[in-house]
Structure formats: C-alpha cells, structure tokens
Amino acid sequence: MLRVALVEPEIPPNTGNVARLCAATRTPLHIVGVMGFRLDERAVRRAGLDYWPEVELHRQRDLAALRAALPVARFVYLTTKAARPYTDWRFCANDCLVFGRETAGLPEELLRANWSNCITIPMLNPKVRSLNLATSVAIVLYEALRQTNAF
Numbered sequence: 001m002l003r004v005a006l007v008e009p010e011i012p013p014n015t016g017n018v019a020r021l022c023a024a025t026r027t028p029l030h031i032v033g034v035m036g037f038r039l040d041e042r043a044v045r046r047a048g049l050d051y052w053p054e055v056e057l058h059r060q061r062d063l064a065a066l067r068a069a070l071p072v073a074r075f076v077y078l079t080t081k082a083a084r085p086y087t088d089w090r091f092c093a094n095d096c097l098v099f100g101r102e103t104a105g106l107p108e109e110l111l112r113a114n115w116s117n118c119i120t121i122p123m124l125n126p127k128v129r130s131l132n133l134a135t136s137v138a139i140v141l142y143e144a145l146r147q148t149n150a151f
Contacts, residue, residue, distance in 0.1 A: 003028045003096040010036035017134035023054035030058045082118040091144035
C-alpha cells in the first residue's frame with residue numbers, strides 16, 4: 001500500500017488539501033514531527049472539508065518512528081535538489097512518499113544518506129524555487145498510483 005508522509009508541515013491549508021487527496025485515494029497519511037499548527041485549526045478543517053473521518057491518519061514523533069512503523073516500506077524522498085525526475089522512478093506498492101516542510105524541505109543529512117531514493121518534479125522555469133506542497137503530493141501520488149495499477 002502506498003503511503004504519504006509529511007515531515008513537519010507548516011501551512012494548515014496544505015496539510016488539509018493533502019489529507020483530502022489521501023482520503024480520495026485511500027492512501028494513509030503520516031504526519032511526522034512537530035507541525036507548525038494544530039490539526040483542529042479551522043484552516044485545516046476547512047481545507048479538508050468534511051473528509052477528515054475518511055483519512056487514515058498516523059502521527060510519528062520523528063523519522064525513526066516512521067521507519068519503525070513501516071518496516072517493509074521503501075522510502076522515496078521528494079526534493080528540488082535531486083536530479084532524477086519522478087517520471088523515471090519505478091514506484092512499488094509499498095512505497096512511502098516523503099515530503100518535507102514547505103519552507104525548508106527535507107533535512108540535508110537525510111537526503112545525502114538516501115540519495116539513491118531521492119526524486120524531483122522537474123520545473124521548466126529555473127526562477128521558480130518549488131511547487132506548492134499539496135500540488136507536489138498530488139503529482140507524485142497519482143503517478144505512483146498509476147504505476148502500481150491502483151485504479
């Protein structure tokens with residue numbers, strides 16, 4: 001089963017939109033570490049509308065706890081720093097797609113230690129630093145679902 005992990009998300013509407021996406025695709029959502037908001041904030045609830053009961057939500061205190069919770073998962077790290085586009089990656093049903101904070105991404109040491117599992121979403125305009133978190137999750141998750149014949 002594919003999974004999505006958000007590491008220390010900071011912006012409530014992004015997390016709400018990712019939760020709604022996960023509910024729609026029946027993809028478990030893992031929130032890792034300290035968030036920049038509370039899950040009961042109105043902005044998160046509004047973005048997720050009435051879909052929160054449909055989200056399989058898991059919380060882990062850190063990345064080590066995430067790995068312990070998903071011992072057979074292959075972790076795939078999304079970063080603007082990677083050279084390999086997500087379209088060149090062969091997704092597996094047990095992949096956990098890991099996304100970092102909106103303002104900083106994933107920690108450098110994590111990326112260096114897992115460089116062979118780092119992928120990116122190519123952008124044509126080099127002046128654009130990154131895509132919105134919820135947009136990025138949607139792009140990669142739907143490709144992973146397509147490749148694993150989830151639909």
